[in-house]
Amino acid sequence: MTRIEEFGWKGEVEPGLGRIVSAHGDYYHLVCNEQPSGEILARKKKSVFSYRKRVERQTSAAFVSSTRADENADLSTPITGDFVRFRYNSQGESLITEILPRFSHFERKDPTAKRKSQTLAVNFDTLFIMMSLNENFSTARIKRYLTLAEDMGGGEPVVVVTKVDLRQEGDEEFFEELRETVGDKARILEISSLTSEGMDTVMEYVKPGRTLAFIGSSGVGKSTLLNTLAGEEWAATQEIQEWSGKGRHTTTSRELVMLPSGAMVIDTPGIREIGMLGEQDEIRAKGTSSHRWRK
Template sequence: MNLIDYGFVPTMMPEDVSGIPARITAVHKERYELVCEYGYTFGRLKTSIYYAGGFEDFPTAGDFVLIDYNPDGDSRIVKTLKRKSFFSRRNPTPGKGEQAVAANFDYVFVMQSLNHDFNLRRMERYVTLAWQSGAVPVIVLTKADLVEDCSEQVLASQKVAPGVEVHAISTITGFGLDVLKDYLKPCKTVVFLGSSGVGKSSLVNALAGQEIMAVGDIREDDSKGRHTTTHRQLIMLPGGAMIIDTPGMRELGMLDDVSVGLGETFSDVVSYLGRCKFSDCRHQTEPGCVVRAAIERGELPKERWESYLKLKREANFSDDKEGYLRQKQQWSKKMKKNGGIRK
């Protein structure tokens, strides 16, 4: 088994650490499926190392790790190697920071279906997260067979995601699938980001040329589907490309630092910032505000400006909330240590 086929680059290996490199292909609570030079195996965390640090270092689907290989049982995962890209969500445990849900991917397929699911504000959110991850976003509009003409939706998507490629596809007719294969080169990894029922499992099956994932039913009243992914996994396609599928993707929210993602997604908005008459302009009623003038002239859509502000506020709130939860947790520990007496 050659780990290079799974995207491993020898320069990923740190010089001062020993171990066998491996890639996480699936996560089952406290047990991991791995692939390494000895083939497929299972592993568990070396708790003395991982639980001393933060949850963001816990390995997830797509991670490259170092293991103490055990041919007779579960290997020990001793280190998570540096990630080139990753998605994370707020850890369910208050004050525990972020939790990675997918790592080391090259492209993010931001998926929306051309039915009731199509939503430009949600698209802006997902594209922002995709840019922030360190990978390249690609917008994939699914279920093109449900509409006679999707040119309007394609154009609208291009306007809210400057510089991002937009492709309409149908897994029923095969329309547009050949274009997606340009991203699915050997050793490349793609992660899907989209709502339930958008057709992620159907696309995996279409690209693989066989049914390897269950497809959920769609509710007719709102076009929403049931989540069919039950654990995080990395799927190797016949052509050598890989797809990461994870149930945690639907829980992604704005985290504290999304400056890169916002700057890329809202490059049209950002181009007006810093050009106002006053450096501390709040872009409300101040004289000489370039942003408000651009909106009034019709150069900058008001919806874009409001969406930018909403996502930025959400990121700031997330940062404040996490800081509050950390302080609260530290205070609780201090209170217990002092027997519940304030000092």
């Protein structure tokens, strides 16, 4: 199996195919079959993308009110998880020339529709919609995520309740409400990275060549779960980077991480709000007055 296939590519293998594992301004870190290292830094080809942007600008006014989320998505910007075509240059700058069709994509919509929707994750087999069992608990938010997930194309949504080691008396009521909200739209996992509770259910999705995307508010435990899955060695490098002041430990951008098991995780930065109209009114926050988790 070639490297690009190990990273989830299911189509025909040709030269110049890559998958974006991280983005750094105008530059993209790609994994690919091109040797010697099987990874390159590529820039997006300005002319192609700026042309597309121009066309979009000209047409957007006419169709913006009637488009669906995927049509409205920003296809001019490659993001982590994208499969792309690139023009290889062994001596100098390689250029991304095309974003290949996404088999799944999760968009955050702007409720006011003033801006285009924002693409949070692409090309995942499983979408972990994560929420922690503390002050972050909101069935209204989960409902909103699941509505957005209806437009994601492929991929399976899974609701993951994290930090269940913080379970308290009376929490069953919240789980009952959650089960009612979710219905048969998704499976619900209850996990703790601290005690490893429910980790066997997580492992059902951690399979070679498969991509998991983690979404959810900041602080729900996405990076901690990734650290747990990636193993101590990887977590240690992250801490060193934090030490060196680069602050990578607190996820500031999307990153695709290859796990020792051959599965991949796309960790997304925390989402403050995901385009939830009237979220503040709807939220039934759990235990806002008593902050139970202490480090």
